[in-house]
Amino acid sequence: MKISKLIWFAWCAAVFAAIALVGCEGLEPYEIDSPDDLQHKIDSIAAIKDGMNTGDTTYITISTTIVGAEDNSAVWWTSFSDYFTIPANKLLHIEFVNNGTGVNNWNNWNVAVANVADREAEEYAEYFVLRSDAYGWGNADYDGNMIDQNYPDTNGDDDIWNDFRETMQGAYVTLEIDHSPTGNAFVTATAVGKNGTELVMTYNQPVSATADIVAFLVCDGSHFVMKKAYLLPSRVTAVEDVNPVSIAITGAPAFVEKGDENFWGNAVATVTFADGSSAPVDSADISFNVIPDMTTTGVKTVVAAYSKTKQGKYGPPVSTVYTLEVTNAVTSLAVTTPPIITTYYYFNNAPITFNPKGLEVAATYSDGSTGVMPHESLQFGKITAATGTQSALISYVGATKTVTTTAPLTLVKGTSQVGATDFSTPWPTSSNAYTVASGSSRVITLYCYSNNLNNWNSPSVAVGKAGNLNVDMLAANPASAVVRMDNFGWGPGYAGAVLTSNWNWATFASNISGSKIVITVTNHGNNTADILYNVTYANGETHFQKYAGITVDSSDLTCALVTEGAYLVIVD
Structure with a gap:
């Protein structure tokens, strides 16, 4: 009877203490060594507190406290944490204990950032997915060069990844995703291993500046014990602008027929900025300091420049040079050197992609001259999947007409x-x-x-x-x-x-x-x-x-x- 009264008094004291502290922002989760029913009541009070908005901090109740099977048998994309919605101008802070098989680098935590909180929704799309081993993928804005990490070689064997796998076993992870009103998400992941090693990885990428984004953890031979989650105001209200440092042009035509003014063709301009990031830029923002004379034949020089910062403001320009040849009209094509692959093995009836490696095609021009036609200026047809002699159609689309030739091939059916x-x-x-x-x-x-x-x-x-x-x-x-x-x-x-x-x-x-x-x-x-x-x-x-x-x-x-x-x- 005396023991029961002591437990009752202890419970009452704990309840009153917890109620008194519900509004305190600095209250941390705690554990006590007490009977199960008493701990359950205290946890319930803590859960009420976790769901409250206390000024700048909005605590989030975690429904799935253990994510993934505890024997680390979860296969990729089968076990997930709760969805955590991050409104614009908010920072998501979550803490959890990471556990994994230790077999592969990716058998640890992974985080996906998407547009909606429903992986099965038709409109669902991911901005990016990050693995804890400084690897990821995503939409067109994803740039792996923006991942940074401080992972050390603690045992001095010139291999950071065996140290990484060891540190991640039972590591306490703090993951912050800042949905900045600038239209960027800034990720900082800090893992502290049982061995005392601290691993920090960062990443940032453009996302919607106004619509909510959603984050969730994904298991892959791993599981996580969730500890806490809350929202804070964004810490990034402005992004430091950076200037471009270089520009590269790819895919520009090697030659253009005389009279065709399109010296850009399907070229792509990629700009690298001072922060190390790079991105393709709109060709409308490219200026041409030297415009070639397309009315005469010969090798022409094009000078392309770009003068916008990463945030789109005008600044110091960067430029590059590429060349092309203006030629007379092409009147005919002929294969002068066959491709390396002239025999194709097939089994299905689907058309086969032609591989032009090693192929040389000569063009004859209207003035009677000839020259080697670059592959970039040619179009290659599919190969019919049928046993025996076949051919690949080779075409050049000129300013006034299309000329063609073929490459003979042999097809053999497999088993x-x-x-x-x-x-x-x-x-x-x-x-x-x-x-x-x-x-x-x-x-x-x-x-x-x-x-x-x-x-x-x-x-x-x-x-x-x-x-x-x-x-x-x-x-x-x-x-x-x-x-x-x-x-x-x-x-x-x-x-x-x-x-x-x-x-x-x-x-x-x-x-x-x-x-x-x-x-x-x-x-x-x-x-x-x-x-x-x-x-x-x-x-x-x-x-x-x-x-x-x-x-x-x-x-x-x-x-x-x-x-x-x-x-x-x-x-x-």
């Missing part, structure tokens, strides 16, 4: 295809599974056609048990390992693999398309496997990539091809 012929293939698009018996090898021969944008727009191989080839290591039935052609992989079986290759990384991505690739998966029968890529570029150059000693179950081993931004035509 299957992985990925879309227009290179729209999303990750992970995979083939059927191939069984690899213990003590044997599986050889797969294919031709890869790629957008040639990134090293990973090429084949990858997943190995694991039958039915266990999911390339997401956090999903159900994951693969033992996934290994890309570009000396990179992941998965539990990948950890002890030995990697060897002889790539020229400067030309890797640009040479993927048209390559013949022979992939050999060897099951040694001792619960290890090797994967070998033997690659012959379309230009005849050869390279290899090998992964030795991948841990597998030799009694049950299958493999599959996976790709992105490319398509694979299998011939064996």
Whole structure:
């Protein structure tokens, strides 16, 4: 009975104390060592306080206090925090404890900033998504160069990311997103690890200056324990303006027919500012200090200048120079050097994108002279997907007429295809599974056609048990390992693999398309496997990539091809 009375008095005292403090801005969340029912009542009072507007601070009640499965099994874009709406001229402040698998840099917190609080809404669009490892993506205003971080190499091994992964385990994160009335969002993320290391990342990007923006956290092999959230007045009421420091012109025509006054064509001007950011600018804001004479033939010089600050005010100009050739009218075209790829392997019936690499086309002009026509001035047609002799249409659209020629090609049908012929293939698009018996090898021969944008727009191989080839290591039935052609992989079986290759990384991505690739998966029968890529570029150059000693179950081993931004035509 005496103990019950003591608890009652303690509860009453706590309630009165909490009520007295409800209006205090400086009140911090607290925990006490007390019976569950008493703690529950105190938490309820704290929640009432969290939902109140106390002057400059508007506290936000957090509904989802633990975001993501606590075993860090949440797959990307499946587990989310509450939506946090940030009106213009307000700063969102949230605090949480970050937890992740520690396997990859991205197995930590991620934040998305969007226009509405409904990911399924038709009008939903993201301004940007930021990962805690100083990486992101977004709309046309996204600029990765604006991400800044102070991540240290604490163990002195010239690798900041192993230190980053260690610090982020259990780190206390403070994330602030300032929706400035200037029409920009300013992000500051501060993580303090259990090891005392402080990691700070910043980013800023244009957003709506008047409409609300919405932020939410996303799990990816991670989970978060939410601590507090509130809104403050924006700290950025004015943005320091910066001057342009350089301008670059891309896509300008290499030559123009005499009499055609359009010396700009489809060119794009990109301006870099003093703060390191860059952006394409409206061609209407470009002035031309030197305008070429388009009534006579010859090489002409164009001087382009831009004189606006980042905020659109006029300031000191920056300029650049490009040249073009004014020629007589083109009367005919002829292929003088065939493209590197003259034989295409196909399987689907979709039209095939022609690759003009190595192609040389000569133009004959009205005065009888000839010259090499740059690819930028030509248009290339699609290739019909049919076995035998085909051709690619090559066109030049002149001031008065269009002239054409063709490049002869040969098409050979393969046995299957992985990925879309227009290179729209999303990750992970995979083939059927191939069984690899213990003590044997599986050889797969294919031709890869790629957008040639990134090293990973090429084949990858997943190995694991039958039915266990999911390339997401956090999903159900994951693969033992996934290994890309570009000396990179992941998965539990990948950890002890030995990697060897002889790539020229400067030309890797640009040479993927048209390559013949022979992939050999060897099951040694001792619960290890090797994967070998033997690659012959379309230009005849050869390279290899090998992964030795991948841990597998030799009694049950299958493999599959996976790709992105490319398509694979299998011939064996």
